[in-house]
Amino acid sequence: MKQTVLTVQTNEPIAKSVYRMTLTGDLSAITRPGQFVNLKLDGFYLRRPISVCDKDGDTLTLIYKVVGDGTRTMAGYGKGKEIDCLLGLGNGYDTALSGNAPLLVGGGVGVPPLFWLARTLIAEGKRVTAILGFNTEDEVFYENEFRALGAKVVVTTVDGSYGQKGFVTDALAGLDYTYVYTCGPEPMLKALYRAAKVDGQYSFERRMGCGFGACMGCTCKTVAGNKRICREGPVLKRGEILWED
């Protein structure tokens, strides 16, 4: 973990309400795909946690959806803007457990953290399949970027306006995979948990206070006891998950 100032290089919309921001600076504290950063934005008291989409040298890529006042402010930042960041937060994904054919399943802005993961897994010589799920065509992003990495990609939209119609779980049939890595809204994670019986790692989202384990704002119950989503998470192993209802 490290507190540092990063400088915005680019910040542009890539889909409906979805932006990609690249920043440069000392990223040495970011060690694994699936970790997140916590950004101090002007005029807001608490930081905003955003998952790492990619880390390449000293360039950090973040993809975020404008959902409220904080992310709207973020969308207004231009090149040269300096942001106070906490880096290297959360446990991230463990690629050692994937077997030779991992399946990556992302829903909406759950897709971004899977990108650096896919790049890492492919570099490790694994055969990666990615299901990218969205509601509608205008929300779709990063299909080509995943393909360019060498992943097999299936895009689903709930309304069928692009790719395969339905939920990510509707795309599982016929796919051959050894392990699941996923990030997305909790109902999607739950549906996937039921549909994909192989072992896997599931990344969860919670409203956070600090993002580094101090406030106990994001605690959840797991098979292995209480875990702070920001610290012992956001990635839980399949066998640790206790669904709340």
Add this chain to the structure above:
Amino acid sequence: MGRLNVTLCGIELDNPVIPASGTFGFGYEFADYYDINELGTFSFKGTTAEPRFGNATPRIAETPAGMLNAVGLQNPGVDRVISEELPKMRRVFSKPVMANVSGFSVGEYVEVVEKLDGEESVGWFEVNISCPNVHGGGMSFGTDPKAASEVTRAVRKATKKPIILKLSPNVTDITAIARAVESEGADGVSLINTLLGMRIDIARRKPLLANTTGGLSGPAVFPVALRMVYQTAKAVKIPVIGMGGVSRAEDVIEMMLAGATAVEVGAANLVDPCACLDIIRGLPGVMDRYKIENLQDIIGGATK
């Protein structure tokens, strides 16, 4: 004695800056960011007799210049605090620590204090009679002078270490509670705990916090806290620890001029892990600017 030193209930502090309970865990999360021995001390996570999960999530909501929390005293229980947390804490913190204790009955406060009393690293007890986020305990002891007196009397018998009662601002007259605990042998009072508040999620038309209400902290509460510290310091003879929205060195000076012997810093730690370090490092410059030689000399300076 250095310029920043103060004496709190007989124990000397290198400086008056104390991270507040519930914002600093048992210290080791922050040791990744700086050497926490630079602190005066810190007040560790509120400890109860049994392990507590706390409230459902969401437990946190942002507010203008602050935040609401309704964590609900999540902690592993006093036995695991002693067997697991304090050994981890001692690896990164070598000064006397302030043990924050909570309970749902007078007997529970006594049990937790008795168990922690043998821990050499515990310098003070901070007895939380003001948690707004639990039902049937916490704040219900701190909003009634009789109940506050009862807890103080019982805890007083359970330890010879200094006991500091942490007071709730959610009362008509905080000085009445302060006087009540002073008369039962409290060595100090700390204030303010958070102010009860809430937010509503407009899209869902429901309270944002799962607990409906939560405690407000952050810069938004600083003037309210300062006023209560000032009133309380004038009403009692025991030391007052001031807290509530303290974010910078100037806030520490204001609190001390209002009568605080030491100052706790809460929400700021959650936004900036180095907040307390920055405050401590900023103090000498601010003291120079205002021609303050020693912090100990300014305590209560504005109450005279």
